[in-house]
Amino acid sequence: MKKLPLFSVLMSSLALLVAGAGQQALAQGAFPQREVTIVVPFNPGGASDMTARIIAKGMESELGKPVVVVNKAGGSGGVGMSMVARSAPDGYTVSYIPVELVMHKALKLSDLGPDSFDYIGQTTMVPAALTVPVDAPYNTVADFIKYAKANPGKVRVGNSGAGSIWHIAASALEINQKVQFNHIPFEGAAPAVTALMGKHIEAVTVNSGEVKAGVDAGKLKILAVMTPERDPAFPKVPTMIESGVKLEFVGWGGFAVAKGTPKPIMATLSAALKKAASTDDFKNFITSRGMIVKYRNPEEFKPFVDSQYVFFNDLLSKMELGK
Numbered sequence: 001m002k003k004l005p006l007f008s009v010l011m012s013s014l015a016l017l018v019a020g021a022g023q024q025a026l027a028q029g030a031f032p033q034r035e036v037t038i039v040v041p042f043n044p045g046g047a048s049d050m051t052a053r054i055i056a057k058g059m060e061s062e063l064g065k066p067v068v069v070v071n072k073a074g075g076s077g078g079v080g081m082s083m084v085a086r087s088a089p090d091g092y093t094v095s096y097i098p099v100e101l102v103m104h105k106a107l108k109l110s111d112l113g114p115d116s117f118d119y120i121g122q123t124t125m126v127p128a129a130l131t132v133p134v135d136a137p138y139n140t141v142a143d144f145i146k147y148a149k150a151n152p153g154k155v156r157v158g159n160s161g162a163g164s165i166w167h168i169a170a171s172a173l174e175i176n177q178k179v180q181f182n183h184i185p186f187e188g189a190a191p192a193v194t195a196l197m198g199k200h201i202e203a204v205t206v207n208s209g210e211v212k213a214g215v216d217a218g219k220l221k222i223l224a225v226m227t228p229e230r231d232p233a234f235p236k237v238p239t240m241i242e243s244g245v246k247l248e249f250v251g252w253g254g255f256a257v258a259k260g261t262p263k264p265i266m267a268t269l270s271a272a273l274k275k276a277a278s279t280d281d282f283k284n285f286i287t288s289r290g291m292i293v294k295y296r297n298p299e300e301f302k303p304f305v306d307s308q309y310v311f312f313n314d315l316l317s318k319m320e321l322g323k
Helices: 006-029 047-063 075-085 099-103 141-150 165-177 189-197 208-216 263-276 280-288 298-317
Strands: 036-040 067-071 093-098 117-127 129-133 156-159 182-185 220-225 250-258 292-296
Touching (some): 047 067, 047 093, 047 117, 047 263, 047 280, 075 093, 075 099, 075 250, 093 099, 093 117, 099 165, 099 298, 117 298, 129 141, 129 189, 129 208, 141 165, 141 220, 156 189, 165 182, 189 208, 189 220, 208 220, 250 263, 250 298, 292 298
Parallel strands (some): 036 067
Antiparallel strands (some): 093 250, 129 220
């Protein structure tokens, strides 16, 4: 068999690479040429899933191609997010990104971190709210903290499971104010709120939307929200900072793609996401679920994720999640 000279082999390989690059550039110039998939790393029916489906509808109108949502639950979001992180960086596979991403390494759930993705943008903020029974003997955060300090370990604070975002919210307040709570885990925020209304616990630090029905019924009162600004759903409720506690704690959600996705594709996806997040359908849904519309573009979202990674890893290093 005749052997080709080394120079010829190299030139042939170079030609193939150039041809491939040209085809890729052509495909990028026409993005998208086919449907885009949004992977939600949780089960259907939840807030993350429903958020992604409304966003998909809005992005589809902008992109001119179908945008479908698939659910890949497991590993506290790790299964679905890892699938996207390992996908081809071509913009056709997008991940819904929850706040849990920045906690995965600290909790030893996966190797995922802020640098695992390129970010399209943030869409939501989920406020944590310190909520107590309406007839509790404290009406301010200061009164609540004073009571907790006078009764170490006796204030039972319900959460949505050990290591959950709302358990971490209560622990953040506990560490910040140097008090000791008795953390009571439940199978989700709703059972914790039910226990609070039944006065089986003294407080919860769950999403303000989860306690709205109890507040509206006159059974619960919110002492403060942990967002940087007041919750539009509860404009009279102060923030933690306004209450004299230097603490901000929010859940959030956004969208990202595999690392290395070309900038023109990122720009197209980001523009579509921004448009989708500005629709009335999206705004109405987010408000009805006790969340806040918070759009950050890629240049703003990545530094925010990085700062959240530092915040949560520092916080988790001080916590005993099993207590």
